[in-house]
Amino acid sequence: MAAFAPPPASCCLARRFPINVRMKGKATSFDIAHMAGVSQSTVSRALRGSPLVNEETRRRVQAAVDALNYKVDKNASNLRKMHSGTLALLLFEDPTPDESHINPFFLSMLGSITRACAKQGHDLLISFQQFSHDWHADFADSNKADGIILLGYGDYLTHRDKLEKLVAQGTRFVRWGAVLPGQPGISIGCDNFRGGQDVASHLIDQGCRRLAFLGDASSHYPEFFERYRGYADVLREAGVAIDPALQVNAESTESSGYAAMQALIARTTDFDAVFAASDLIAIGAMRALSDRGLRVPQDVALAGFDDIPTASFVNPTLTSVLQDTNRAGEILVDCLLRLIRKEPAEGAVLPVKLMVRESSLRSASR
Amino acid sequence: MAAFAPPPASCCLARRFPINVRMKGKATSFDIAHMAGVSQSTVSRALRGSPLVNEETRRRVQAAVDALNYKVDKNASNLRKMHSGTLALLLFEDPTPDESHINPFFLSMLGSITRACAKQGHDLLISFQQFSHDWHADFADSNKADGIILLGYGDYLTHRDKLEKLVAQGTRFVRWGAVLPGQPGISIGCDNFRGGQDVASHLIDQGCRRLAFLGDASSHYPEFFERYRGYADVLREAGVAIDPALQVNAESTESSGYAAMQALIARTTDFDAVFAASDLIAIGAMRALSDRGLRVPQDVALAGFDDIPTASFVNPTLTSVLQDTNRAGEILVDCLLRLIRKEPAEGAVLPVKLMVRESSLRSASR
DNA sequence: CTGAAAGCGCTTACAG
DNA sequence: CTGAAAGCGCTTACAG
Numbered sequence: 001m002a003a004f005a006p007p008p009a010s011c012c013l014a015r016r017f018p019i020n021v022r023m024k025g026k027a028t029s030f031d032i033a034h035m036a037g038v039s040q041s042t043v044s045r046a047l048r049g050s051p052l053v054n055e056e057t058r059r060r061v062q063a064a065v066d067a068l069n070y071k072v073d074k075n076a077s078n079l080r081k082m083h084s085g086t087l088a089l090l091l092f093e094d095p096t097p098d099e100s101h102i103n104p105f106f107l108s109m110l111g112s113i114t115r116a117c118a119k120q121g122h123d124l125l126i127s128f129q130q131f132s133h134d135w136h137a138d139f140a141d142s143n144k145a146d147g148i149i150l151l152g153y154g155d156y157l158t159h160r161d162k163l164e165k166l167v168a169q170g171t172r173f174v175r176w177g178a179v180l181p182g183q184p185g186i187s188i189g190c191d192n193f194r195g196g197q198d199v200a201s202h203l204i205d206q207g208c209r210r211l212a213f214l215g216d217a218s219s220h221y222p223e224f225f226e227r228y229r230g231y232a233d234v235l236r237e238a239g240v241a242i243d244p245a246l247q248v249n250a251e252s253t254e255s256s257g258y259a260a261m262q263a264l265i266a267r268t269t270d271f272d273a274v275f276a277a278s279d280l281i282a283i284g285a286m287r288a289l290s291d292r293g294l295r296v297p298q299d300v301a302l303a304g305f306d307d308i309p310t311a312s313f314v315n316p317t318l319t320s321v322l323q324d325t326n327r328a329g330e331i332l333v334d335c336l337l338r339l340i341r342k343e344p345a346e347g348a349v350l351p352v353k354l355m356v357r358e359s360s361l362r363s364a365s366r
Numbered sequence: 367m368a369a370f371a372p373p374p375a376s377c378c379l380a381r382r383f384p385i386n387v388r389m390k391g392k393a394t395s396f397d398i399a400h401m402a403g404v405s406q407s408t409v410s411r412a413l414r415g416s417p418l419v420n421e422e423t424r425r426r427v428q429a430a431v432d433a434l435n436y437k438v439d440k441n442a443s444n445l446r447k448m449h450s451g452t453l454a455l456l457l458f459e460d461p462t463p464d465e466s467h468i469n470p471f472f473l474s475m476l477g478s479i480t481r482a483c484a485k486q487g488h489d490l491l492i493s494f495q496q497f498s499h500d501w502h503a504d505f506a507d508s509n510k511a512d513g514i515i516l517l518g519y520g521d522y523l524t525h526r527d528k529l530e531k532l533v534a535q536g537t538r539f540v541r542w543g544a545v546l547p548g549q550p551g552i553s554i555g556c557d558n559f560r561g562g563q564d565v566a567s568h569l570i571d572q573g574c575r576r577l578a579f580l581g582d583a584s585s586h587y588p589e590f591f592e593r594y595r596g597y598a599d600v601l602r603e604a605g606v607a608i609d610p611a612l613q614v615n616a617e618s619t620e621s622s623g624y625a626a627m628q629a630l631i632a633r634t635t636d637f638d639a640v641f642a643a644s645d646l647i648a649i650g651a652m653r654a655l656s657d658r659g660l661r662v663p664q665d666v667a668l669a670g671f672d673d674i675p676t677a678s679f680v681n682p683t684l685t686s687v688l689q690d691t692n693r694a695g696e697i698l699v700d701c702l703l704r705l706i707r708k709e710p711a712e713g714a715v716l717p718v719k720l721m722v723r724e725s726s727l728r729s730a731s732r
Numbered sequence: 733c734t735g736a737a738a739g740c741g742c743t744t745a746c747a748g
Numbered sequence: 749c750t751g752a753a754a755g756c757g758c759t760t761a762c763a764g
Contacts, residue, residue, distance in 0.1 A: 071507035076757035315681030442741035
């Protein structure tokens, strides 16, 4: 505040001009230049690793940097370079943005994305969003981030126009989700269709013939829909009936899974297997089944999707479909960086892996 | 690149000067000023909500902003304002920074911190760190963030000097962890001592007399140590022996808990209860117990700490100590913002809540 | 290999 | 209530 007041008389060592170091708390490149006896431009070059600077000079600059604990001001350098060196992750929450826990699967993605960003020398800004909000603009347009990663389930049809707007604005983004033709922008996702097939085949192998599906199965939720389609495909091939009464909508939460299972049971108990579109749904379903006195897997075989950590710990342990989140995070970041550098980039479909556990093993428990 | 080349002849509508909108992709405040017929300063004022601007003018500016989809450039405004409006979260990983899952408790904290930041209108930069790295400087010094939040277990004694350096540099930070006198900077944590007491009392109430503790119990890991001290305090009061042979070091991972339990069993099986310093340790211990054919809770009562989501799903469900992560995140952010605004701020100890579940209920299972 | 200078896009005294 | 001007701390042509 009163920064320009003259130094107190006692401060007899105060100089009028040189060594203006720390005068305002933080050293600047001019302070370094002064200390190293070079120009500020040279400091900048030395720090950015330019080949144009003499080794000896570089050393002197580095010494000053160390002595003054100097760090280049990111705001200034970003402004000048017209990019930020940071990526933004928009994590969409399901309709219930309350204190409830975030879907562990996305948390896992978040971890891998963070790591991938760090590996590529970028910072990661994270933000939770609700689909209803005006998220499509903020981060990239204000130069806070060079590009954005979109993550989360949600009604695809509803937000599709926002994606299109993003494309129109020239915002660089990648999204995790179903990889379908004709989508705006670049999508990366796992092989949901194949995952659904794998689960259905496995369930049929276990002798199940009356299979139910818990989760939305419409183009509003393309990932769930793909899982459903893979599942239905196998049933059809195997000549197993697809009974519409055995499909109940659910979003990816434990409570929604619980409710869906209850709804199904209220409708009929004539089923011997349940494929839940996500592990959270499966865990809720497991509770509803147990409340009703139905045993897993003896009475009902159960499988989920995502292979969240809890899947290995529930009782019985839950059969699920593993998505390689580490790989996913890397590809997402990689792809976005490509886009930013204007290099060719395209979507990708990652393989999945069925993790068979107790909840679906009827043969073993017979 | 070749931005200053004259427009091609076919571009007959090109103007030499006015409506320079979008000339370079992104509108600036000058473009807005031009379009609204005011000065650039006025645009800035209008956008920042200054009372100094006429309503009518403000409307015109806003119209131009909407028309051009303008967003203020954060890098420029941050540079000018000399702060970034963003906070950084440094998440420390345990020694094993591999692909393994992050401790769910910290993930939960991350969620609440993110929400709290958003609520306060700040962005959140996140970064995983290893204790060994030179993390103490980067974020705040480079003006990427106005302050930092430190989160994660780790050897406190080892990184204490870094905290001190942070203080010396005038970096604003808060950390989540044990709240002890004489610590550098501000700490916020839960009442670990009380949590330990609650667990021990409960276990003794259940009739247990030979209690074991899994987790480091030294000043290197102050949180675990406090939990241990609370536990030991109750045993002492109750006249229950504290057998050093019944304490095994462990860090907060499932595998470490598994190993610790194995080590304990190898030493003796003369114990009837285990207090694990974290849920991850408890879950590992549960597996080791089960491998050895020891039943929980019939043979051994078990309790953890953190109340991660999985605690409710393991079999048997795990007794644990709940820390209010929502509140924690809010306080952390609040406190850091205070520090940044140079308002008085101090550490806090949050209450805990014992969540009794099957793993420790011996009375019920008798 | 180095330095002087322009300029990135804002915010904020300063002067009406 | 508004405008002209300075300056935040860098990076990068430009000119040696």
